[in-house]
Amino acid sequence: MECSWKTVLLLVCASLGVQYTAIRTLRDSLSGPCRGEAGYSRWAALCDDSWMPFEFPQKHILLFATTRSGSSFTGQLLNHHPGVFYVFEPLYHVQQAFTNSSSWLRRLDRRTLLGAHRDLLLNLYTCDLHFMENYIRPETQDHITSSLFRRSSSHALCSPPVCLEGADTAAFEPPDETWCPKKCGPLNLTLASMSCLSRGHVAIKTVRIPEVGDLRMLTEDPRLDLKIIHLVRDPRAILTSRIMAFSDQFRAWKIWNATGRQPRYVDLSQITSTCNDMAASVETSLQRPAWLQGRYLLVRYEDLAHNPEAKATEIYRFVGLEMEDRVRMWIVKNTNSNVSTSSEWNYKFSTTRDSKVTAESWRLRLSFDIVRTVQSLCNDTLALLGYRQVHSAAELRNLSHSLVEHRIFQPVT
Ligand SMILES: *[C@@H]1O[C@H](CO)[C@@H](O)[C@H](O)[C@H]1NC(C)=O
Ligand SMILES: *[C@@H]1O[C@H](CO)[C@@H](O)[C@H](O)[C@H]1NC(C)=O
Ligand SMILES: *[C@@H]1O[C@H](CO)[C@@H](O)[C@H](O)[C@H]1NC(C)=O
Ligand SMILES: *[C@@H]1O[C@H](CO)[C@@H](O)[C@H](O)[C@H]1NC(C)=O
Numbered sequence: 004m005e006c007s008w009k010t011v012l013l014l015v016c017a018s019l020g021v022q023y024t025a026i027r028t029l030r031d032s033l034s035g036p037c038r039g040e041a042g043y044s045r046w047a048a049l050c051d052d053s054w055m056p057f058e059f060p061q062k063h064i065l066l067f068a069t070t071r072s073g074s075s076f077t078g079q080l081l082n083h084h085p086g087v088f089y090v091f092e093p094l095y096h097v098q099q100a101f102t103n104s105s106s107w108l109r110r111l112d113r114r115t116l117l118g119a120h121r122d123l124l125l126n127l128y129t130c131d132l133h134f135m136e137n138y139i140r141p142e143t144q145d146h147i148t149s150s151l152f153r154r155s156s157s158h159a160l161c162s163p164p165v166c167l168e169g170a171d172t173a174a175f176e177p178p179d180e181t182w183c184p185k186k187c188g189p190l191n192l193t194l195a196s197m198s199c200l201s202r203g204h205v206a207i208k209t210v211r212i213p214e215v216g217d218l219r220m221l222t223e224d225p226r227l228d229l230k231i232i233h234l235v236r237d238p239r240a241i242l243t244s245r246i247m248a249f250s251d252q253f254r255a256w257k258i259w260n261a262t263g264r265q266p267r268y269v270d271l272s273q274i275t276s277t278c279n280d281m282a283a284s285v286e287t288s289l290q291r292p293a294w295l296q297g298r299y300l301l302v303r304y305e306d307l308a309h310n311p312e313a314k315a316t317e318i319y320r321f322v323g324l325e326m327e328d329r330v331r332m333w334i335v336k337n338t339n340s341n342v343s344t345s346s347e348w349n350y351k352f353s354t355t356r357d358s359k360v361t362a363e364s365w366r367l368r369l370s371f372d373i374v375r376t377v378q379s380l381c382n383d384t385l386a387l388l389g390y391r392q393v394h395s396a397a398e399l400r401n402l403s404h405s406l407v408e409h410r411i412f413q414p415v416t
């Protein structure tokens with residue numbers, strides 16, 4: 004057992020640290036950063052008269068999705084609105100911090116990890132970007148970090164006041180992981196907090212919360228006004244995209260796809276739980292619990308890909324924002340309204356966009372045998388979300404035959 008007394012001591016200190024920060028944060032958010040005890044230097048900059056926080060209660064948006072379901076693309080629709088402070092997958096850092104710890108901690112139960120996730124979301128929604136310092140590795144120095152995950156995906160973190168160099172030129176480009184740190188230098192988390200406080204909406208994208216039920220505490224938190232955009236996608240497409248993006252992890256699937264023979268060691272559990280989690284969330288929403296009323300919108304990625312502007316307008320209406328020209332221009336530049344489907348962003352981690360790849364391209368990339376297996380594992384989920392099953396390879400490859408049933412998903416009221 005590698006769990007030495009040092010590890011234990013470290014953990015106790017870490018957990019005290021987290022609690023201390025949480026209490027401090029709570030106190031700050033209740034009393035306001037400038038009315039608390041004098042000389043609380045971390046927030047001193049906020050008490051400067053030249054800087055204006057947003058005057059009305061802020062609104063909070065969670066883009067709630069699963070890996071490879073089109074969430075980077077959908078997140079960009081929100082990111083390009085000037086009134087939105089957008090953070091791309093902050094929970095990555097929680098996961099990193101926990102999985103890099105000692106081995107027994109790795110077996111951390113689901114509830115503990117969820118608690119950490121919710122804490123971080125709550126603190127980011129209340130614009131305490133410093134809370135990230137509990138998780139960012141290597142540790143921040145003077146509240147400055149060069150290690151924020153996918154910083155370039157956030158317009159707010161790469162433009163004034165956070166980055167004086169970050170003019171609007173980059174706004175219409177697909178995010179490139181390196182330009183922002185190169186241009187802006189390390190991220191000053193105090194400035195990031197100020198930028199957050201000056202905008203009306205705080206939007207966070209995550210693929211690390213399993214079910215919508217896990218968000219109940221946040222929807223009920225009186226400090227937040229949370230709207231959840233639940234992004235789903237055909238699980239057959241999700242799987243294809245994962246196989247292509249994470250080829251090491253999905254080697255067995257690749258072999259299956261290429262040879263037509265299912266390797267015994269292929270792991271069916273991941274796609275099964277993706278399907279079960281999606282279905283569980285949708286089923287919860289169909290019961291219209293009070294804690295989701297006015298707070299939940301189901302969006303199928305396929306609908307967004309087929310009709311990005313109309314769907315984006317619907318999303319904007321749901322979160323209480325007007326569509327902006329900047330967002331419209333971004334859509335035109337980043338989708339291809341030519342083909343029957345629009346292009347998707349097929350970059351692995353925001354590198355290049357393959358405009359030829361369409362939302363339905365998975366149908367040409369997955370063997371019928373695999374498709375049939377996923378269909379039986381995800382039978383209920385497909386039905387619930389309006390995705391048709393195919394019964395032959397010919398039907399699978401025939402793109403004139405749509406597998407997306409027409410469905411209208413209204414916000415939960
Ligand atoms: C996790 O540990 C690995 C190996 O020790 C190291 O290379 C990596 O940088 C660590 N990551 C974080 C986020 O601490
Ligand atoms: C970060 O920004 C704040 C607010 O402008 C400033 O007071 C602080 O000195 C900056 N930190 C560093 C290390 O530059
Ligand atoms: C649509 O794309 C095809 C091939 O990618 C091209 O030949 C055609 O001219 C385009 N049509 C329009 C209206 O842009
Ligand atoms: C599956 O195999 C086909 C051809 O055999 C190939 O075109 C396709 O890219 C493969 N799909 C994946 C996800 O690797």
Ligand SMILES: *[C@@H]1O[C@H](CO)[C@@H](O)[C@H](O)[C@H]1NC(C)=O
Binds near residue numbers: 378379382383392
């Ligand atoms: C999916 O499940 C339903 C009932 O739950 C069943 O009627 C249907 O035959 C199943 N379809 C497949 C392809 O297994």
Ligand SMILES: *[C@@H]1O[C@H](CO)[C@@H](O)[C@H](O)[C@H]1NC(C)=O
Binds near residue numbers: 402
């Ligand atoms: C492809 O699907 C369309 C629409 O369902 C159908 O009319 C057509 O006959 C199919 N083509 C083939 C080759 O099966």
